[in-house]
Amino acid sequence: MSTIDDLSINTLRFLAADAVEQANSGHPGLPMGAAAMAYVLWQNHLRHDPSDPKWLDRDRFVLSAGHGSMLLYGLLHLTGYDLPIDQLRNFRQFGSLTPGHPEAHITAGVEATTGPLGQGFGNAVGMAIAERFLAARFNRPGHTLIDHYTYAICSDGDLMEGVASEAASLAGHLGLGKLIALYDDNEISIDGSTDLAFTEDVEARFEAYGWHVEHVEDGNDLDAVDAAIREAQAEADVPSLIAVRTHIGFGSPKQDTADAHGSPLGEAALIASKERLGWPLAPRFLIPVEVARHMGAAKTRGAGLSHTWREKLEAYRAEEPELAAELERLMRHELPGGWDSALPVFEASAKPMATRAASGKAINALAGALPTLIGGSADLAPSNNTTITGAPAHSRDEHGGRNFHFGVREHAMGATLNGMALHGGIIPYGGTFLIFSDYMRPSMRLAALTGLHVIYVLTHDSIGLGEDGPTHQPVEHLMSLRAIPHLTVIRPADANETVEAWRIAIGRGGATATGGKGPVVLALSRQNLPILDTNAAPMRDGVARGAYVLREAGSGATGAAAASPEPAGDAHAAPGLVFLATGSEVELCLRAGARLEAEHGLRVRVVSMPCWELFAEQPQDYRRAVLPPDVPKVAVEAGVTLGWERWVGADGLILGLDRFGASAPGKEALERLGFNEDNVVEFGLRAVRDVAPEPTLG
Secondary structure, three states: OOHHHHHHHHHHHHHHHHHHHHHOOOOOHHHHHHHHHHHHHHHHOOOOOOOOOOOOOOOEEEEOOHHHHHHHHHHHHHOOOOOOHHHHHOOOOOOOOOOOOOOOOOOOOOOOOOOOOOHHHHHHHHHHHHHHHHHHHHOEOOEOOOOOOEEEEEEHHHHHOHHHHHHHHHHHHHOOOOEEEEEEEOOEEOOEEHHHOOOOOHHHHHHHHOOEEEEEOOOOOHHHHHHHHHHHHHOOOOOEEEEEEOOOOOOOOOOOOHHHOOOOOOHHHHHHHHHHOOOOOOOOOOOOHHHHHHHHHHHHHHHHHHHHHHHHHHHHHHHOHHHHHHHHHHHOOOOOOOOOOOOOOOOOOOOOEEHHHHHHHHHHHHHOOOOOEEEEEOOOHHHHOOOOOOOOEOOOOOOOOOEEEOOOOHHHHHHHHHHHHHHOOOEEEEEEEHHHHHHHHHHHHHHHHHOOOOEEEEEOOOHHHOOOOOOOOOOOHHHHHHOOOOOEEEOOOOHHHHHHHHHHHHHOOOOOHHHOOOOEEEEOOOOEEOOOOOOHHHHHHHHHOOOEEEEOOOOOOEOOOOOOOOOOOHHHOOOOEEEEEOOOHHHHHHHHHHHHHHHHOOOEEEEEOOOHHHHHOOOHHHHHHHOOOOOOEEEEOOOOOOOOHHHHOOOOEEEOOOOOOOOOOHHHHHHHOOOOHHHHHHHHHHHHHOOOOOOOOO
16 A cells, blocks of 8 residues: 555545544444545546536446445545535534435535435446436447446445345346445444344355455455456446455454444544554544645546546537437436427316326327436336337346336335436336335435435325225325425326326426425326316316316316416305315215205315325415315315315314225225215215214224
């Protein structure tokens, strides 16, 4: 190890240890143990431009072991990213650019929001998929614009998590040759030695997944780490795992113990560590001048790399002007003009259609205008209707395939979709049954936290799916997903609302967590639903606003008031009752409302409320016009009742399902569990009479 290498690595170690000590919180062990291999990767191999962190053809680096975040922050600071030393001093403090675990939407140079173990590993798989897809679409003979690696550092904990196993299996199957994972094999977890719970042969497991596997016995052997990375780069047909034996808390009295994992070293141990490694005791956050110069040269190298790439783009533009314009538009997060012009409009006279089927038609209408709209399903494509007709499947031989077979790997699908979105240049979507969103909820939460443009096609959205029974019938899932901040959940009532939901889902791209945009859930029916009798333009505006008046009181019509907060009934008189519903229950409310008017003389407004989040964004006057105060309200949704109080008020009634479903044909399940016309009529009567309904559901 040269003097400058030694100085640089110890600078990384003690920036991390000093920051954790000052914050009195954090994980010093991983940065101290993995600093050497991270230094080799960043100094010798990683192609990046600190002055342009979003340069498209940069290599991606994911710190899947996000608890070691100070290692990444030290690398970013030393190589010239916009992360001043004061931010390192404010590690884990409110409002800093150095949160406890990396957050991609906060810190320049952080490629993925990681921390929950295994997520970053799955993100890296998605990034490698995106690189390969974009290379297949845009590269031409003599013009290679997309050509970069995805690197990750993962830990024992990452590889214990099921999401990493799922993602590794998928990556091996797809032959992602430009994915290289460095495994920080330090044999320590929070509880103690990994022998307590993790004694498998990790290298053999990854070989069985179809990965190229290497072993580096000493993580401080820079030449060995460098050689392993070069060998992995030469292995173009399969992903690579480099198992690097390291020592957690290297150089400290707590080395190779759990005490070095997740808490400050303590003043005495920190002093002893510096003495052992020949580091000055003061000042803290020391960066030797020669280290700043040596590692800071990455900024000049990076500027040269990105400049050369832009020169290649200019030459490419001369020969491939249309593709160049498309690529630059993707880099700007812009949609092409007229991208939604082919979306269908369904006539009310058409046959009933499941919203999952309408979603499939929308996907195929969009696919022609959006060639980087790609996605698939977790082994449910025929049920989710996620296939792009005529497009090939993505495989180890077909890199430009737009249809993805994720296999029965919902969690890996979620993490991989996040990686695709983080990479940029594509709009990813993934399908499964709504009930199985539980399996990928952590990934969905991180997508919302980061503000990623990911679309979830979640079908079989209620007990209406029928005979599969309560194990497959979601009842709590809509509310559970609505509880995630910045996740937009849309449950359309018919085919046309589904088309509008897709228009919204595509249009909410380029999102940031602070911008109120991000991932979108489409909750779709298995069963056929009538096409609502409504004017398409008001419906478009109404769905975009989250809720709208579908049937005005006394009008006997639908859609009349959708485009305006002004009610459209007789003399604009206020309704006597408001039904509000989502999905398949909207049509049920329309029928019940018509009966209440015909048989009981009530003035009943029916509000379709496909999206709570969009409705909550509207001005108060619009919300009050759609849901006027002091008017009895009944919410109807085939799911748990929790949460609907927000919209119906303390005196409103909620017809829901605070129990699990039952195995029966879908129509019968809905009927027997209270979602029938008679019961909705009864709830309406009781609401206007201010009488609590008798319990009708078990």
